[in-house]
Amino acid sequence: MKDISESDINNNIPLVTQKDKNRNVIAGNVAIGGQDVVIMAGPCTVESKQQIFEIAKAVQEAGATMLRGGIFKPLTFPYGDPLGKPDAGTTVKNDIHSRPKVLPIHEMFKTAEKRLAYFKEAGEKYRLPIVSEIVYADSLSMMAKYVDMFQIGYRHMFNMDLIEALSTTDKPLLIKRHVGESLRSLLGVAEHFEARGKNNFAFCERGVSVPHTHNVNSRAILDIQAIPALKEYAPSVPVIIDPSHSTFKRNYVAPMSKAAIAAGADGLLIEVHHTPEAAWIDPLNAIGCDDFRLLLKDIEAISKIIR
Ligand code: PEP
Ligand code: MN
Numbered sequence: 317m318k319d320i321s322e323s324d325i326n327n328n329i330p331l332v333t334q335k336d337k338n339r340n341v342i343a344g345n346v347a348i349g350g351q352d353v354v355i356m357a358g359p360c361t362v363e364s365k366q367q368i369f370e371i372a373k374a375v376q377e378a379g380a381t382m383l384r385g386g387i388f389k390p391l392t393f394p395y396g397d398p399l400g401k402p403d404a405g406t407t408v409k410n411d412i413h414s415r416p417k418v419l420p421i422h423e424m425f426k427t428a429e430k431r432l433a434y435f436k437e438a439g440e441k442y443r444l445p446i447v448s449e450i451v452y453a454d455s456l457s458m459m460a461k462y463v464d465m466f467q468i469g470y471r472h473m474f475n476m477d478l479i480e481a482l483s484t485t486d487k488p489l490l491i492k493r494h495v496g497e498s499l500r501s502l503l504g505v506a507e508h509f510e511a512r513g514k515n516n517f518a519f520c521e522r523g524v525s526v527p528h529t530h531n532v533n534s535r536a537i538l539d540i541q542a543i544p545a546l547k548e549y550a551p552s553v554p555v556i557i558d559p560s561h562s563t564f565k566r567n568y569v570a571p572m573s574k575a576a577i578a579a580g581a582d583g584l585l586i587e588v589h590h591t592p593e594a595a596w597i598d599p600l601n602a603i604g605c606d607d608f609r610l611l612l613k614d615i616e617a618i619s620k621i622i623r
Contacts, residue, residue: 317497317498317500317501318498318500319498319499319500320499320500320503320549324500324503325549328504328507329500329503329504329506329507329549329550330507331507331510331511331515332503332506332507332510332550332553333503333549333550334552335551335552336551336552337515337552338552339515339516339517339552339553339554340516341488341516341517341518341554342488342516343382343445343447343464343465343487343488344382344439344444344445344446344464345445346381346382346445346464348488348518348554348556348582348583349518349552349553349554349582351623352381352619353577353581353582353583353584353615353619353623354381354382354554354556354582354583354584355375355379355380355381355382355583355584355586355612355615356380356381356382356383356384356447356490356556356583356584356585356586357375357378357380357382357383357384357584357585357586357587357588357608358371358372358375358380358383358384358385358587358588359371359385359386359587359588359589359595359602360385360386360389360587360589360595360596360597360598360602361385361386361387361389361595361596361597362385362386362387362431362432362434362435362448363595363596365434365437365438367590368383368385368434368435368438369434369438369441370590371383371588371589371590371605372438372439372441372442372444373442374588374590374605374608374609375442375444375588375605375608376442376443376444377609378605378608378609378612379609379612379616380444380588380608380612381444381445381583382444382445382446382447382464382465383435383438383439383442383444383445383446383447384446384447384448384467384585384586384587385435385446385448386448386449386597387428387431387432387435387448387449387459388428388448388449388450388451388452388455389449389451389597390449390451390469390471390472391597428455428458429458432448432458432459432461432462432463433462435448435462436462436463439464445464445465446462446463446464446465447463447464447465447466447467447490447585448462448463448465448466448467449466449467449468449469450466450467450468450478450482451469451472453475453477453478453480453481453482454481456481456482456484456485460485460487463487464487464488465487465488465489465490466482466485466487466488466489466490467489467490467492467520468482468489468490468491468492469492470492470493470494470495470522470561471494473491473492473493473494473497473501473502473505474494474501474505476508479505479508479509479512480512482509482514483509483512483513483514485514486516487516488516488517488518489509489514489516489517489518490517490518490519490520490556490585491505491506491509491517491518491519491520492519492520492521492522492558493519493520493521493522493524493542495522495523495524495525495535495536496524496525499542499545499546499549502519502546503549503550506519506550506553517553518553518554518555518556518582518583519546519550519553519554519555519556520555520556520557520558520585521538521539521542521543521546521555521556521557521558521562521581522536522538522558522561522562523535523536523537523538523539523558523561523562523563524536524537524539529564531563531564531565531568533564533565533600534563534564534565535564536561536562536563536564537562537563538557538559538562538563538572538576539562540557540572540575540576540579542555543555543557543576543579543580543581544579544580547580554582554583555580555581555582556581556582556583556584556585557572557573557576557581557583557584557585558584558585558586559572559573559576559584559586560585560586560587560598560601560602560603561587561598561601563601564598564600564601565600565601566592566600566601566602566603569586569587569601569603569611570603570607570610570611570614573586573611573615574611574614574615574618577615577618577619577622578618578622580622584615586603586608586611587601587602587603588602588603588604588605588608589602589603589604590604590605591604592604
């Protein structure tokens with residue numbers, strides 16, 4: 317894996333590294349990369365109407381600026397997919413035998429639009445623009461009716477179908493770096509967008525692969541150093557930190573969030589659930605609504621000092 321050279325800046329990533337570029341990364345009415353820290357919060361998975369409304373209310377009251385929720389989930393393993401669950405917010409057992417296998421894609425499309433509709437409704441009710449991951453390029457026009465920002469998950473960083481499709485939308489993008497990829501590669505993906513005339517995107521750091529992570533369940537460790545490095549190479553691109561998927565551990569989310577803001581991140585993407593242990597997906601990293609509220613008080617205090 318290579319680091320970024322002078323020749324890269326001149327020949328491979330000349331557009332994304334331009335200084336003083338006005339990117340207008342605006343989701344709904346929220347400016348990303350401006351004076352204010354942006355807090356994207358919500359559940360890993362939009363599980364039911366009741367669940368997303370309850371979480372939207374809690375995160376808005378705590379001070380979140382955007383609502384984040386998963387509709388299409390590209391999972392590492394084929395279990396635990398929420399799309400076959402009854403849509404009633406019923407108690408979910410977290411043992412593997414209670415989990416359905418992933419549904420065929422056409423079934424996902426059927427439930428996805430319904431869930432996107434009430435996800436958007438929750439965002440509108442609490443005045444929170446919504447951000448969600450896109451997995452299938454041909455779901456773009458359907459999703460664009462609902463979401464204010466598209467997330468590209470780390471598994472899809474190099475997905476050329478998505479790069480082509482997303483270059484045609486005016487909506488901003490949140491590009492996650494793959495855990496095994498360098499900043500050079502991330503900047504390369506951004507340059508693919510730039511070369512197609514798309515420049516309203518933000519980066520999202522969600523950890524890098526390392527031999528040990530201090531946590532048996534985790535595969536990544538948060539690369540705080542990516543913040544100053546990205547600011548150095550691509551100063552006009554906002555940087556969002558995801559302390560939830562990088563640490564994969566509830567207790568680590570608050571300290572890493574504070575560290576990220578102190579290190580100059582433009583915002584955070586945090587998984588919040590009203591009953592974290594019962595979250596359909598990622599129950600180990602979701603934080604509860606009360607913990608989220610306390611965390612945002614600290615974030616506000618840190619932002620005041622450093623911004
Ligand atoms: C997510 O944001 O819920 C998610 C699964 O993201 P990642 O691509 O970082 O795993
Ligand atoms: Mn998740």
